[in-house]
Amino acid sequence: MALNFLARKISRAKWEPTPYTGPEGIRADAITGSCLRTQNDTIIENLRGRHVDLINLTMTQIIFLATDSAVKIRQNAGFYLFTKRAVLEKLRTAVNSGRLTLDGLNDKVKLEVLNSL
């Protein structure tokens, strides 16, 4: 299956070059943290089939992925930062359209969404 795009949640700050990584180096924890944490717990049903499990990647593949991602991220391309407000808006829209039920959310998030409805 051709992969048009792959969406992962990253911590943008971890992709910044540092004095110890040099301009092209990549911090190990940029890719070993939440970026690779994976679990098919997608709560929107019609997106569940699109989940790509990254847990079986080899080190070679991870390095390729990280190197490719770092170039784009550092050019400020291909990544989007969503504020809390923007995320809530998206959740609210999904709830209102019936794509998402509040029961699928953890209690903290559920409360925030309820307050924003």
Add this chain to the structure above:
Amino acid sequence: MSELISTTVSAEIKTSASEGLLLSHPPVSLKTSRSAPASTDLLINQPLDPQAQFSMAILRLLEVEPIDDGYSHPAEEVMENALKKDKTLTSAWIEGIYLENFKRPAMATGILRCVGRLKNSLVESSGRNMARRGLSHPDVEVREAAIRALETWGGQESVETLKAFIDNEPVFWLKNYLTQVITDLSKWH
């Protein structure tokens, strides 16, 4: 305070943290200290005072487990439980740990991210002081954590703090994010 090198996850601390029993935690064994050779493992048999136990638990939990969005962190739970028991004392302890570890970006970020997830009513001025200080940190990750904490707490105070800082933010994407946060918070409040 010497820096601890933690090579193993302490199951006892993790259990205590998740059960909120930290303040009555038994004496803790420290494996190694960077200031001492690894062969001279330090074993503390004397019970530590509650503040030292609290500090050690927070730092260890932050060392052994990364903080991920969408997942609560055990250190966050320890802080919350302790704050509910004694807000004034615990706030001072947390701020103390933060200041002691301010030059360790990973730790400063971890502490700020945990504090930033707690209710504004729990962390109050102490949390805001920590975030304000974090905004001027040389490490971008700490600054990001500080912005996110203020974003979560919201309110006019956050808006004013972020506005006062925006011209000093050197990183393009973070400055954009900061601008968006200010816009969002201003609309909300």
